[in-house]
Amino acid sequence: MTRLLLRGFEIRKGYLDNAVQSRLIDALRPLLKSAPLFRPVTPSGKVMSVRMTSAGDLGWVMDKAGYRYQGQHPGGMNWPKIPELVLAIWQDLVSPERAPDCCLINYYGKDAKMGLHQDKDEADFSWPVLSVSLGDDALFRIGNTTRGGKTESIWLNSGDVVIMGGPARLTYHGVDRIRPGSSRLLPKGGRINLTMRVAT
Numbered sequence: 001m002t003r004l005l006l007r008g009f010e011i012r013k014g015y016l017d018n019a020v021q022s023r024l025i026d027a028l029r030p031l032l033k034s035a036p037l038f039r040p041v042t043p044s045g046k047v048m049s050v051r052m053t054s055a056g057d058l059g060w061v062m063d064k065a066g067y068r069y070q071g072q073h074p075g076g077m078n079w080p081k082i083p084e085l086v087l088a089i090w091q092d093l094v095s096p097e098r099a100p101d102c103c104l105i106n107y108y109g110k111d112a113k114m115g116l117h118q119d120k121d122e123a124d125f126s127w128p129v130l131s132v133s134l135g136d137d138a139l140f141r142i143g144n145t146t147r148g149g150k151t152e153s154i155w156l157n158s159g160d161v162v163i164m165g166g167p168a169r170l171t172y173h174g175v176d177r178i179r180p181g182s183s184r185l186l187p188k189g190g191r192i193n194l195t196m197r198v199a200t
Contacts, residue, residue, distance in 0.1 A: 008168025016159035027083040100196035110180040127198035128165025137179040143172035
């Protein structure tokens with residue numbers, strides 16, 4: 001494992017070995033059946049290329065009413081619990097005492113991307129956002145705490161973990177593109193990104 005610091009983001013390259021990655025995918029399968037992936041629509045009416053769902057007490061959603069955390073899936077069911085194997089990553093890298101309220105699950109197909117954005121719907125920014133990459137490589141872009149200015153990019157590979165906290169907690173970041181076929185973890189390809197947050 002290699003530890004990198006890029007604009008205040010701590011990047012643990014190769015934090016999860018292949019066996020743990022496979023176990024994580026197995027743990028996510030029943031969760032995705034009980035709370036299926038959906039394609040959100042932004043308040044402006046744009047349909048996102050990323051599909052998502054959540055686990056935990058709260059899930060993050062967006063629609064024409066805005067961006068928010070809520071206690072139920074848009075389909076009306078409660079969010080499933082965060083798998084213990086996922087929580088173990090948080091406990092190891094962030095805190096064994098305070099669990100995340102939400103684990104947002106994003107699925108990126110071969111043409112999906114995520115524009116530069118801040119994670120700012122949480123009540124307490126003193127807790128980091130912890131991001132886990134599974135599957136195909138993603139070109140991750142890191143900007144600044146305000147829009148504009150120079151950015152830097154890094155390829156995130158399956159098993160990499162990013163800790164976004166401290167002074168960089170509100171730094172803009174996004175995913176420019178996916179490198180299809182770069183991983184065999186997911187049978188149909190693509191990338192799953194787990195982001196754990198303390199929302200309350």
